[in-house]
Amino acid sequence: MSTKVKNINLITHEFMPKRGGAGVVAEELAKAASAMGHKVKVFMPKSGVDAVELPYATQEIPNRGTLGWGCCRKTYRRLVQMRTELSQGVIHLVEPGSILTYMYGQLMGRLPEAEKLILTFHGSEILRFCRFPHRLLLCWLLKKVDVVHFLSHSCMRLFQERFVISDDKVFVLPGAARSLVSDDTGFPSIPNSEGRAVCLTVARIHPRKGQHISLNALKKLPEALKERVEYWIVGPVVDSSYQKRLSNEAKQSGLIVHFIGEVSDMHLSSIYDQADIFIMTSVPYKHSIEGFGLVYLEAASHGLPVVGHRIGGVEEAVSDGKTGILCESNDLDALTASLTRMIDDAPMRKKMSAQSLEFARTFSWEKMAGGLYD
Numbered sequence: 001m002s003t004k005v006k007n008i009n010l011i012t013h014e015f016m017p018k019r020g021g022a023g024v025v026a027e028e029l030a031k032a033a034s035a036m037g038h039k040v041k042v043f044m045p046k047s048g049v050d051a052v053e054l055p056y057a058t059q060e061i062p063n064r065g066t067l068g069w070g071c072c073r074k075t076y077r078r079l080v081q082m083r084t085e086l087s088q089g090v091i092h093l094v095e096p097g098s099i100l101t102y103m104y105g106q107l108m109g110r111l112p113e114a115e116k117l118i119l120t121f122h123g124s125e126i127l128r129f130c131r132f133p134h135r136l137l138l139c140w141l142l143k144k145v146d147v148v149h150f151l152s153h154s155c156m157r158l159f160q161e162r163f164v165i166s167d168d169k170v171f172v173l174p175g176a177a178r179s180l181v182s183d184d185t186g187f188p189s190i191p192n193s194e195g196r197a198v199c200l201t202v203a204r205i206h207p208r209k210g211q212h213i214s215l216n217a218l219k220k221l222p223e224a225l226k227e228r229v230e231y232w233i234v235g236p237v238v239d240s241s242y243q244k245r246l247s248n249e250a251k252q253s254g255l256i257v258h259f260i261g262e263v264s265d266m267h268l269s270s271i272y273d274q275a276d277i278f279i280m281t282s283v284p285y286k287h288s289i290e291g292f293g294l295v296y297l298e299a300a301s302h303g304l305p306v307v308g309h310r311i312g313g314v315e316e317a318v319s320d321g322k323t324g325i326l327c328e329s330n331d332l333d334a335l336t337a338s339l340t341r342m343i344d345d346a347p348m349r350k351k352m353s354a355q356s357l358e359f360a361r362t363f364s365w366e367k368m369a370g371g372l373y374d
Contacts, residue, residue, distance in 0.1 A: 006373055007089025008033050008040045009114075013065040013075070013097025015044035020204075021294050022095035022122055025151070025175055029094065030056045032365035033373055039089075043078065043098075045071075067097050075101040079112055086112035090373060093118065096125035103137035118147040118372055123155045123291020123312060130162050139163065149372060151175055151292040152313030158289075173371045174316060175294050176363035177301035180269040190232070190258060190274070197229045197343050200275035200304070202268070202295055205237040208288050210281035210309070211246055217281070217335040219253040221343075229343055230256035234263055234271055272302035276349065277342050279307045282314065283329050293317040296324075301360035305352035307338050323356040 010030055014023035026042065033056075034040045040056035045065035061078050063071035075098065079086060091114035093099045099119055105111045119141075129138045142148070142165055149171045150156040156172050159165070199218065203209035211233055218231055231250075237243045243259075250257035263271060272278075278299035282290040292313035296306055306324030308314055318324045325338040342349060 006038045008038050008092065008373060009086050009089055010040065010042045010092045010094050011075070011079070011098035011101070012042065012044050012094045013061075013063070013067065013071060014095050015042065015065075018065070021175075021292070024178055024294055025120065025122075026094045028175065028178065028365040029092075029369055029372075030054075031179070032369040036366065036369060036373075038369075038373060043075075065097065067100055069104070071097060072101040072104050076105045076108065076111075079105070080110050083110065083112045087114060090114060090116045090118065092120070092372070094120045095122065096128075099125070099138075099141075100134075103134065103141055106137065106140055116146045117144060118149060119145050120149040120151070121155060121159060121291075122151060123158065124288040126155070126159050126162065127287045127289065145169065147171055147372060149173060151294075152316045154313040154316065155291040158291075171371060173368040174292060174363055175297070175368060176365050177294070177298040177360050178265065180265050180272075180298070190260065190271075196227075196256070197276045198232055198274060199229060199277045199279050199307075199339070199343075200232045200234065200271065200299075201278070201280050202234045202271070202299070203280055203282075204235045205233070205243045205246065206239050206285075207242050208282060208285035208290075209235070210283050212242075212249060213281040213283065213332070213335070214279045215246065215249055215253060215255075215257070217332055217339055218255055219249075220332070220336040221340060223254075225340060225343060226255055230258065232258045232260055232271070232275065234260045234268070236262040269302070272299060272304060275302075275304055277307060277339075278304040278324075279339070281307075281309050281329070281335065282311060283309065284311065290314055297360050297363055300324075300356035303353040303357050305342060305349055305356055307335070307342055309335075319355070319359055323352055323359045 010026055012026040014020055016027050030040050030042050041059055043059045043061055045063050046060050061075050063074040148165055148169050151174050153172050201211055201214055290312035296317040300323055306318045308326055309329040310326040311329050320326045327334040327338055
């Protein structure tokens, strides 16, 4: 626990009810730091949290929460308006939108000069910031920051290969599973699996999340095994053409596939509890990578063994051979073999389930908050 109360200001363009990784980090860090006794304020886009009782203060940024110049300009104006207050505490730029705001804001001046300035990098934005003029602006900003935070060693290495940063400023502090509250009230029922093993993916419907790869691997299972499994796909559609492709492939797969769509946090816990295996086969896509993968820890916290790809920071969120099986991202046969083994070997699945629960408990948001703020 901290012996000194600090004013901590989290600046983010992504916050609940949006549930991307950056939004989860902002929300959970705010809760953890508040529980430790710090005075926390979250600066975020209008997001519908007004009616929710929160243990920390919030300040609306009148923008849509994108990474565009217009949204960054509105964030900049809000920060300048509150310059005096913000200069009296910690400023934590917790996701790419807020970091971009400071990168651009350097050109205009009048940005708050905090007691401590923290930047958190998740992965994909590192590749985007390598391009001109972002590269020059970020290099300028790095001279002024006190802490550069990464959620994985993989993400840190990606950054250090492209930017120069003093080692004493670098912190690797992973996140943890979200604190989900279960409530099945009003949740539409899913057809009974009738003893079949439920393979579950929880991710936005986008090519980088690799639902098509998981589906193809399941489709290659022996016919007798395919009859003993079904595939649940949970997540919001962010690429409608990809969703259409998945739907067509599902119809031709010979599998039972349920597209459940976006699910609220209070209902997601119930989905995890009904599943047997978590599968997410993320792949690099354009300038987007899997920097860590909080959802793997979320699945582990519900005792689900994982089948996935050995890319990015996934190896730090899944203990290969203990809490799941990781395959090379270009080896569909190995992925199918891993799924066959996971479905067929119930004792191994049970052992991995217990190890997943234990593994998930080693991660906590309090550790991240303590490392960054204390």
